[in-house]
Amino acid sequence: MTVAERVLAGLGPTFRRRAGEQLQPLVEALTSVLERADALVQPTARGWTAGFDINETPDPAWLGRATGTPVPDGLTTEQQRELVRSRAQWRRGTPRAIKGAVQTVLTGATKRVDVLERTDGPWTFKIRVWASEAPEDLADVVAAAATQKPVGLLIDPDVEVVDHGATFAHLTAEHGTFAELAERFPTLGSMTPHVPEEGTII
Structure with missing residues (x-):
């Protein structure tokens, strides 16, 4: 009422x-x-005032401000909820906080985010996401990461988008022993964005 x-x-x-x-x-x-x-x-079923119940509040951004996690403009209500739940402000400047912020603008169930450090010098890092989960405007990814990046570091504006990553089970099944795997993928960077051959992974 x-x-x-x-x-x-x-x-x-x-x-x-x-x-x-x-x-x-x-x-x-x-x-x-x-x-x-x-x-x-208004009270919720869990006994909280709605303003302090992250599952029910009509204004997650208000709760974020009250608990020390500012919510950037442009997020949907559900994205705001996820950001406040992640309490990114409590870990500001860490890779985990950067990933949590970027995940709020991704779609899908996995919301895979990789932070690639020192990509263009010691003070630069790049964000990598999966194509199936990336937003239409990749500038949203950079903007989300910027809310949590440490002072002094630069974000590469070119977000790396890969079709999808391979599971560890796929890599070992298709590429044999660890020695063979290391020969095929000499660095972790070359392994992470590997796109499985068609029909070898679901």
Whole structure:
């Protein structure tokens, strides 16, 4: 029930009838500014005030500010929830925080994010994501990472997008022993974005 509906109910049928048809729009106009605050103080099934229940709050960004995790503009409500749940601000400047921030703009179940360090000098890093999970605008990935990057480091604006990675089971099954695997993929960087041959992995 909205604030306006509760006010109208409290005025009683006699007052509403004598006030006429203009009463409802008047009450709605006067109480509309209270709707957001009212939604935040409503109790949830878990006994929390909605404003402090990350699963129910209509304004996750408000809860983020209250708990020290600022939420950047442009995120959907669910993306805001995920960012606040990750408590990225508590780990600001770490690879984990950067990955958590980028994951908020990805789709899919895996939300794979790789942080490739020292890609263009000691102070630069690059973000790698899977094509099936990347947003339409890769600038969103860079912007999300920027909210958590350490001061002094630079983000490569060219996000690396790969079709998909291979599982460890696929690599060992298709490429044999560790020695053969090391010969085929001499570095971890060459192994991580490996695209499996068609039909060898689902």
